[in-house]
Amino acid sequence: MPPVITGFDHHRVPVADGVRLHTAVGGSGTPVVLLHGFPQTHLMWRHVAADLAADHTVICPDLRGYGASDKPAETDGTVYAKRTMAADIVALARELGHERFALAGHDRGALVAFRAALDHPGTVTHLACLDVLPTLDMWEVMHGVTAAVGFHLYLMAQPPGLPERMISAAPDAFFGHFLDIWTSDREAVPPEVRAAYLAACRAAVPSIVADYRASAGVDIEHDRADRAAGSTLRMPVSVLQQDWGSALGFDAAELWGAWAPDLRHTTATCGHFMAEEAPDDIAKALRALLAR
Numbered sequence: 001m002p003p004v005i006t007g008f009d010h011h012r013v014p015v016a017d018g019v020r021l022h023t024a025v026g027g028s029g030t031p032v033v034l035l036h037g038f039p040q041t042h043l044m045w046r047h048v049a050a051d052l053a054a055d056h057t058v059i060c061p062d063l064r065g066y067g068a069s070d071k072p073a074e075t076d077g078t079v080y081a082k083r084t085m086a087a088d089i090v091a092l093a094r095e096l097g098h099e100r101f102a103l104a105g106h107d108r109g110a111l112v113a114f115r116a117a118l119d120h121p122g123t124v125t126h127l128a129c130l131d132v133l134p135t136l137d138m139w140e141v142m143h144g145v146t147a148a149v150g151f152h153l154y155l156m157a158q159p160p161g162l163p164e165r166m167i168s169a170a171p172d173a174f175f176g177h178f179l180d181i182w183t184s185d186r187e188a189v190p191p192e193v194r195a196a197y198l199a200a201c202r203a204a205v206p207s208i209v210a211d212y213r214a215s216a217g218v219d220i221e222h223d224r225a226d227r228a229a230g231s232t233l234r235m236p237v238s239v240l241q242q243d244w245g246s247a248l249g250f251d252a253a254e255l256w257g258a259w260a261p262d263l264r265h266t267t268a269t270c271g272h273f274m275a276e277e278a279p280d281d282i283a284k285a286l287r288a289l290l291a292r
Contacts, residue, residue, distance in 0.1 A: 037107020
C-alpha cells in the first residue's frame with residue numbers, strides 16, 4: 001500500500017466539469033488548505049498536516065494533473081493556467097463546506113495559492129508561499145549561466161511534443177534528479193515516499209509539462225495584468241524560502257513585498273522540500289501566520 005497521511009480521510013471531490021481532485025482531509029476547526037509542489041503529491045504535507053489537524057480542518061489535495069487527481073488533456077493554454085487551478089481549490093473548499101480558508105502552497109502549489117489569493121481575496125484569509133517567487137518575477141530573475149539551475153523550466157516551456165517525449169523516455173531519472181539535488185536531508189524523503197512520488201509523476205508526464213508550459217505563457221499574462229493594475233495581496237502573507245537571491249542576484253523580500261503589503265519574509269536554512277525536512281518549523285510558521 002502507498003503511504004498516506006495517518007488519520008486523514010480520502011475523497012475525490014468534483015471541482016470543474018470532468019475534474020475531481022483526490023483530497024486528504026483531517027482534523028476539525030478553521031480550515032487550512034495545503035498545496036503540494038513538484039515533483040510531489042499531497043503526501044509532502046504529511047507531518048505538517050498532522051500537526052495542524054490538532055486544531056484545524058486540514059485539506060490536502062493533489063493538484064489538477066498530479067497524483068491521483070484527474071488529468072484533463074491540454075486542449076488549450078488555460079487548462080493548466082494557475083487561474084484555472086486556483087479556481088479548482090476554491091471549488092474544492094466550497095464542496096467541503098468552507099467559503100473562506102487559509103491557504104499555503106509549496107513550489108508549484110505556491111503559484112496556485114498566489115493566484116488564488118489574487119483572484120479570490122474575499123475567500124483566502126491568509127497566504128503562505130514556500131520556496132518560490134511569483135511567476136513573472138521568477139522569469140525576470142533567470143539570466144545567464146545561473147539560469148541552468150532552472151533548466152526544467154525551459155524544457156517544459158517548449159511546445160507540446162518534445163518535452164513530453166524526452167521526459168517519458170526516462171521519467172524516474174528526470175523526476176528523481178530533483179528529489180536528489182533539492183534535498184539537504186535525504187532521510188526526509190524515505191524510500192516508500194520517494195517511490196510514491198516517482199510513480200505519480202511517471203503517470204502524469206503530459207499534465208505536469210502542461211502545468212509548467214502554462215507558466216511560460218498564460219500565467220505570465222495574468223501576472224503582468226495584475227502588476228499593471230497595481231493589484232496586491234490583501235491578506236497577511238508569509239513567505240519562507242531558501243536564499244536563492246544570493247546565487248541569482250535578486251532580493252527576494254523586495255520582490256515579494258511589491259505584491260504583499262502585509263508580508264513576513266523568512267530565509268530558511270533547510271533544503272527545498274522544507275515541509276518534509278523541517279516540518280516543525282513550517283508548522284510553527286503557519287500557526288504564526290494564522291494568528292495574524
